[in-house]
Amino acid sequence: MTTEYAVRATGVGKTFPTKAGDVVALTEVELTVSAGEFVSLIGPSGCGKSTLLRLIADLDGATTGELEIFGKPAAKARVDQDYGIAFQQAGLLPWRTVGGNIALPLELHGMAKPDRAKRVADLAELVGLSDFIDRFPDQLSGGMQQRVAIARSLAEQPRLLLMDEPFGALDEMTREYLQGELTRIAKETGAAVVFVTHSIPEAVFLSDRVVVMSPRPGRITDIIETPLGDARDEALRESPEYFERVTAVREALHGTPVERANER
Amino acid sequence: MTTEYAVRATGVGKTFPTKAGDVVALTEVELTVSAGEFVSLIGPSGCGKSTLLRLIADLDGATTGELEIFGKPAAKARVDQDYGIAFQQAGLLPWRTVGGNIALPLELHGMAKPDRAKRVADLAELVGLSDFIDRFPDQLSGGMQQRVAIARSLAEQPRLLLMDEPFGALDEMTREYLQGELTRIAKETGAAVVFVTHSIPEAVFLSDRVVVMSPRPGRITDIIETPLGDARDEALRESPEYFERVTAVREALHGTPVERANER
Amino acid sequence: GPAADPGSSEDFEPLTSIKLQLQWLPQSQFAGYYVALDKGYFEEEGFDSVDIIPSGGDIVPQDALVNGDVDFAVAWVPKVLGTLEATGAELTDIAQVYQKSGTLQVSFKGDGVESVEDFEGKRIGSWGFGNEWEIFAAMAADGLDASSVKVTTQDFSMNALLDGDVDAAQAMTYNEWAQILEVENPATGELYQPEDFDVVSYEDTEGAMLQDAIWADTERLDDPAYADASVRFLKAVTKGWIFARDNPEEAATITYDAAVAAGEGGAFPVGPNHQLWQMNEVNKLIWAGGDFGTIDEAAWAKTVKGALAAVNQDGLPLITEEPLESAYSNDYTTKALAELEEEGVTVGGEYTPLDVVLTKGGQ
Amino acid sequence: MNAVQSLPGWVRFAAPVVVGVLMLGLWVLVVDVLDAAPRALPSPFAIITEIGLRFGIITEDMAITATNALLGLALGAVVAILLAALAATFRPIDGMLAPLVAAIAVVPIVALTPILNTMFGASSQFGRMSVAAIAAFVPVFVNVLRGLRQTRPVHRDLLRASAASPWQTFSVLTLPTALPYLLTGLRIASSVAVIAALVAEYFGGPADGIGTAIATYAKSGRASLAFAYVAGGIAIGLALFLVTGLLERLVTRRRPV
Amino acid sequence: MTGRARGALWGVLGVVALLGAWELYKFLGPAAGFVVGATEGETGSGVMLLPRTNDRAMPHIWDMIARLGASASGGNTPPLYVAVITAGLTTLGIAAVGWIIGIVVGSFLGAVMQRWRLAEAGLLPWIVVSQTIPLIAFAPIINTIGTQASRGSAFDWPQWLSVAIIASYLSFFPIAVGVLRGLESPDRMHLDLMRTYAAGYWQTLFRLRIPAAIPHLLPALRLAAASAVVGAVVAEVSIGMQGGIGRMLIQLAGQGSSDPAAPWGPTIGSVALGLVAAGTVALIGLTLKNYRRGEQTA
Numbered sequence A, B: 001m002t003t004e005y006a007v008r009a010t011g012v013g014k015t016f017p018t019k020a021g022d023v024v025a026l027t028e029v030e031l032t033v034s035a036g037e038f039v040s041l042i043g044p045s046g047c048g049k050s051t052l053l054r055l056i057a058d059l060d061g062a063t064t065g066e067l068e069i070f071g072k073p074a075a076k077a078r079v080d081q082d083y084g085i086a087f088q089q090a091g092l093l094p095w096r097t098v099g100g101n102i103a104l105p106l107e108l109h110g111m112a113k114p115d116r117a118k119r120v121a122d123l124a125e126l127v128g129l130s131d132f133i134d135r136f137p138d139q140l141s142g143g144m145q146q147r148v149a150i151a152r153s154l155a156e157q158p159r160l161l162l163m164d165e166p167f168g169a170l171d172e173m174t175r176e177y178l179q180g181e182l183t184r185i186a187k188e189t190g191a192a193v194v195f196v197t198h199s200i201p202e203a204v205f206l207s208d209r210v211v212v213m214s215p216r217p218g219r220i221t222d223i224i225e226t227p228l229g230d231a232r233d234e235a236l237r238e239s240p241e242y243f244e245r246v247t248a249v250r251e252a253l254h255g256t257p258v259e260r261a262n263e264r
Numbered sequence C: 001g002p003a004a005d006p007g008s009s010e011d012f013e014p015l016t017s018i019k020l021q022l023q024w025l026p027q028s029q030f031a032g033y034y035v036a037l038d039k040g041y042f043e044e045e046g047f048d049s050v051d052i053i054p055s056g057g058d059i060v061p062q063d064a065l066v067n068g069d070v071d072f073a074v075a076w077v078p079k080v081l082g083t084l085e086a087t088g089a090e091l092t093d094i095a096q097v098y099q100k101s102g103t104l105q106v107s108f109k110g111d112g113v114e115s116v117e118d119f120e121g122k123r124i125g126s127w128g129f130g131n132e133w134e135i136f137a138a139m140a141a142d143g144l145d146a147s148s149v150k151v152t153t154q155d156f157s158m159n160a161l162l163d164g165d166v167d168a169a170q171a172m173t174y175n176e177w178a179q180i181l182e183v184e185n186p187a188t189g190e191l192y193q194p195e196d197f198d199v200v201s202y203e204d205t206e207g208a209m210l211q212d213a214i215w216a217d218t219e220r221l222d223d224p225a226y227a228d229a230s231v232r233f234l235k236a237v238t239k240g241w242i243f244a245r246d247n248p249e250e251a252a253t254i255t256y257d258a259a260v261a262a263g264e265g266g267a268f269p270v271g272p273n274h275q276l277w278q279m280n281e282v283n284k285l286i287w288a289g290g291d292f293g294t295i296d297e298a299a300w301a302k303t304v305k306g307a308l309a310a311v312n313q314d315g316l317p318l319i320t321e322e323p324l325e326s327a328y329s330n331d332y333t334t335k336a337l338a339e340l341e342e343e344g345v346t347v348g349g350e351y352t353p354l355d356v357v358l359t360k361g362g363q
Numbered sequence D: 001m002n003a004v005q006s007l008p009g010w011v012r013f014a015a016p017v018v019v020g021v022l023m024l025g026l027w028v029l030v031v032d033v034l035d036a037a038p039r040a041l042p043s044p045f046a047i048i049t050e051i052g053l054r055f056g057i058i059t060e061d062m063a064i065t066a067t068n069a070l071l072g073l074a075l076g077a078v079v080a081i082l083l084a085a086l087a088a089t090f091r092p093i094d095g096m097l098a099p100l101v102a103a104i105a106v107v108p109i110v111a112l113t114p115i116l117n118t119m120f121g122a123s124s125q126f127g128r129m130s131v132a133a134i135a136a137f138v139p140v141f142v143n144v145l146r147g148l149r150q151t152r153p154v155h156r157d158l159l160r161a162s163a164a165s166p167w168q169t170f171s172v173l174t175l176p177t178a179l180p181y182l183l184t185g186l187r188i189a190s191s192v193a194v195i196a197a198l199v200a201e202y203f204g205g206p207a208d209g210i211g212t213a214i215a216t217y218a219k220s221g222r223a224s225l226a227f228a229y230v231a232g233g234i235a236i237g238l239a240l241f242l243v244t245g246l247l248e249r250l251v252t253r254r255r256p257v
Numbered sequence E: 001m002t003g004r005a006r007g008a009l010w011g012v013l014g015v016v017a018l019l020g021a022w023e024l025y026k027f028l029g030p031a032a033g034f035v036v037g038a039t040e041g042e043t044g045s046g047v048m049l050l051p052r053t054n055d056r057a058m059p060h061i062w063d064m065i066a067r068l069g070a071s072a073s074g075g076n077t078p079p080l081y082v083a084v085i086t087a088g089l090t091t092l093g094i095a096a097v098g099w100i101i102g103i104v105v106g107s108f109l110g111a112v113m114q115r116w117r118l119a120e121a122g123l124l125p126w127i128v129v130s131q132t133i134p135l136i137a138f139a140p141i142i143n144t145i146g147t148q149a150s151r152g153s154a155f156d157w158p159q160w161l162s163v164a165i166i167a168s169y170l171s172f173f174p175i176a177v178g179v180l181r182g183l184e185s186p187d188r189m190h191l192d193l194m195r196t197y198a199a200g201y202w203q204t205l206f207r208l209r210i211p212a213a214i215p216h217l218l219p220a221l222r223l224a225a226a227s228a229v230v231g232a233v234v235a236e237v238s239i240g241m242q243g244g245i246g247r248m249l250i251q252l253a254g255q256g257s258s259d260p261a262a263p264w265g266p267t268i269g270s271v272a273l274g275l276v277a278a279g280t281v282a283l284i285g286l287t288l289k290n291y292r293r294g295e296q297t298a
């Protein structure tokens, strides 16, 4: 077999040149994500979570270091559609129906119409939106929109899912519901997931490992194992091990120097 | 003394007439908030939290029932400036400096300039933004903006603070920091607070009582006491009583029938 | 009809301040009025202030007069006849300054437009907006109606003819005709010569109509003060035109200077040489052998006949009935000329045309 | 979004009618009752009579002006879309076009028409069409250029992540995003094009169309006929405005989420 | 090099490119144009695909410039460029008055429509319709009203006032729409906030609605300035007012055949005028940049 790693970052750094001078968004990132593994990135605003995810997705290029996705350069992995991606904003095209939005990547890659319809139906089923295929995004709730976005990211059966705060804009109840859905879907598809979040409970609930980051310059300060087993259900949220892991992540986070409380 | 209640709602209901028919946003709400008490409203999206807050603030009028703020009708309390209010979006006027934004209500009510400057300085001090009085909102972080909004809501020393998800748009770390600040400020000013949130930990951390609501029609389904004492600090977040109360609120929330998971 | 005895010696306060509406930009076409102003003839006739208001836009002289914006107006007879019938207003032509029509239809030699009957099927240029009636009247006399030609609205320049956009363009002898002759002929490198063109002069057709006339408000003429002012006004104007006849160069210069000085920032008239050409041509139209300003019954009748016959491109006629009798009166000119004779002014006389050499660009 | 939308449908319909009737009443009062208006402003009754009487020639001229306006609108819009696409793609072209578009936006028709008539021939309608085209160009260009720049970062990221080709990105994202802006531009341009085509007739060209007729009859004492033609011009402008407005509504029906 | 300087450089390059294209086309293009589908002997038939390049249609750039330096109307009249500038300033002054009238009327209408939705429903359609009426149809009416007003009273209504009023007919429109949209633009949250402060209509207007409207007002004011100039030029032509650039345009256009470069003077002048007017307003806008802070964040 070619590789056991979905993502492998060595010495990755990213500097944005701006008018006001260079912004070091990320330095010396060392990270591996195994195939099928669920890894969350957590950290205060501006610590480079999104930047790291965008480098993995080849939406930006790394300034230094090396980044391999399933053993290939990020750009190649993108062209090969080795990953699916979802953002905080569902980012649905408002002029396309639910079905049309899910079908978008398939259409772009020339899948034939009947196959496409079949796949879209399956995906809609997977995220529980079979009845809504012909609706337009503005007729859906925020949670439903985000589920469409997840279905879209899964359209080409990627082995890696990249998600940047996909539940950030949702209310807590919907959020918890979708967290459950996501663990189920991740398990069903067997994809590795890199998941960016602000929420400690969310990170702990979902992940096999939580990567704690710190800003100025953005870097990884800690990686916390959260081996809570396969049953990620409501009961888990009230279990002592869960609270214990939440506390561990909180402490790792607070261990990062809070530079200027004023700027919060 | 005139009354011991900051807010007293009896049989309050609110129906919005819309083109598609009447929307019952709230029915039969019975709620009292004592002077100096901190009460959170929690519940899924659309359960009427904001509506209830807006009725208290006299931004909308109740359809049925009676609402008294410090023993007066809501409209009178608004005109008397008995409350301060803050929203999810800080809602600062972008063309006014921090100082100008805090001073806005004082200006509108004709406070003389020197008095105003003094009061603005005190308020900026209170929220830790003394160095930023001449900055414009776009030069501040989200957390700082929200602190300005809180300072503004406190400008006229209201005995009641109304807050609609004031930390909803902030990242978790900033959020936790501001939660600490808010408990401090609430204590210092002795104001009663009605606080709308989606976050169970936030509600538990801040409140004396958590009011659990449920949608269709919006109503109060449970009120949970959270007597965690006066020390609302970081240690509390990792204490067993805290987890226990979080679990209690979660269960109260989930006890509310989830009508259509699909629509999340 | 108009007051039988213009300017009878009843008691009235004489008018001392009047306004005259022209029908185009300040130029030698209106030299007589500017000369009268410059030489003090209006003052001599008891006017303290005379306002000469140019047009050139959508200001229609007869409308300004009907509305009472001005006291007298210079306008072409057919245009006024149309307005009078359409609005039911009453105006009186109290002096026919131009005795002859100055309108031409100009085409390049060889294009086969040598007479009105040749118009058929051709593209004919006209300024429109009331300047087109002579064309339709002349065509009507030849049994043509407007639908037998294509009419193109000319703009301010003569480019439509020079570029071949029209087969024959409308031109005034005193203005556009000169503009054409101020253009270099690319074939020769010299200015175009009159021989390069076929010219239909409406004066020689059944379509000929009376042009620049001085109009007064018919109803107001019953007011002895206004009637008196009309006579005095005509006296001054007559003196102005006589001066322009006898001193065309100086009259052209006076007009040019007045045009340049008019308004704050000045007007921007065609050059002095062009003004002299215009003065020369205008004099030929005014001094045609009869008494100055006197309406020739035959010419009037011809104008009315043409106006009744002409139909425009929308199929609408200019007028459908004979105009009222009050539409013209020689009484005021007659009186003015008589008084001038009495005062020793020789009104009669011939104009001796100059030979104006045009220059490129008309500067 | 729009406060008016919250009014009941019949009020939204009745309100302008009431205002129209009030204005008409005022007009009748001033012209017919008080007789206080200049002759150039005719009575509405006279105008209506003329419309009835001359309906044939008015509609004939309307057809000519409307054709000029429509063809001009189409031409101006096509050129505007092409140039806006260039400007959106190449910053320098944007910079180079900026002063020229600003200049085109302020050039008066009085100055433009004689030039275009001389360039394209005074005996064809083309001079007028190009005046209409130039007038329509500006709002379409400005709006399309803005529209082409409205693609949201999240959508751009999505297409990049989907390894979409530049052409796919354009057709799937950029174009649909710009479409409502194009229609807004067209709606504004439609009335501008009619006015431009109409006013251009004042300054030369074939002796037909609404503008020629307005001037002809306004200057020969037939104010009511002239205003009957003005009504014809308004009808063309409104028709185009309503059609493009409807198209715009149709396309912007889906609110961005 | 700053972004602004670079922008200006590209702009200059754009103008140079246009002038180059003009001369290049004049050099290459057919003098009499290129017509297809013409019927023999039928003047003006066919479709002209390529425009004419002869000197009447397209004078050389350098001829236009040389003409600007030559005497405006022969004799001892000042150079054409001086005449253009003098006339331009006259028109600019009148347009400024028209602009201000437009602002007053437009703001009033916009504010009324914002205040009462019923007024918006009733007025806005007519305001839109008003802009489909050609100026030239009613310019003489305004002029007549003016002369009649000054005749009947002590007030002397100068002709330029008619021009200004006609110009304001074009300029009030963007203002009315801009004010309406601008005053509507505050977030619901800000309006709620003002309500919690028990602020009345006027307080809300001055503290919230007007400042929030400024980003909408600046483009409206700019558009109105350009419209006022165009309106003033057209009105000058229409009512035959002397001294302005509109009058100069038609007077020199009369010499377009024999002196084809002459009309380009006022043509360029009128475009420059519009640019100056719009540019000046844009500069005023720069002083209000604090009120545009919302544009980046929002």
Ligand SMILES: Nc1ncnc2c1ncn2[C@@H]1O[C@H](COP(=O)(O)OP(=O)(O)OP(=O)(O)O)[C@@H](O)[C@H]1O
Binding pocket: A016, A017, A018, A023, A024, A025, A043, A044, A045, A046, A047, A048, A049, A050, A051, A052, A218, B171
């Ligand atoms: N395109 C860019 N140009 C300049 N600086 C950038 C750019 N993108 C990100 N940055 C900077 O890089 C740093 C990391 O940004 P990033 O968006 O990755 O943070 P984040 O952890 O995702 O924050 P958040 O939780 O707020 O989403 C920040 O300081 C940010 O300002």
Ligand SMILES: Nc1ncnc2c1ncn2[C@@H]1O[C@H](COP(=O)(O)OP(=O)(O)OP(=O)(O)O)[C@@H](O)[C@H]1O
Binding pocket: A171, B016, B017, B018, B023, B024, B025, B043, B044, B045, B046, B047, B048, B049, B050, B051, B052, B218
């Ligand atoms: N102005 C209004 N017109 C019509 N319906 C309204 C209006 N305001 C609120 N509603 C409806 O009332 C119900 C309660 O709304 P409300 O905003 O109070 O919910 P919420 O609990 O604050 O939700 P969220 O957590 O999403 O803020 C919802 O169904 C909403 O659609």
Ligand SMILES: Cc1ncc(C[n+]2csc(CCO)c2C)c(N)n1
Binding pocket: C023, C024, C029, C127, C131, C154, C155, C156, C157, C172, C175, E254
């Ligand atoms: C639009 C327009 N109308 C008329 C003329 C020609 N013109 C100049 S003087 C004159 C006689 C009337 O005063 C006439 C008909 C023109 N060049 N352009």
Ligand SMILES: [Mg+2]
Binding pocket: A049, A050, A051, A164
């Ligand atoms: Mg991020």
Ligand SMILES: [Mg+2]
Binding pocket: B049, B050, B051, B164
């Ligand atoms: Mg809410």
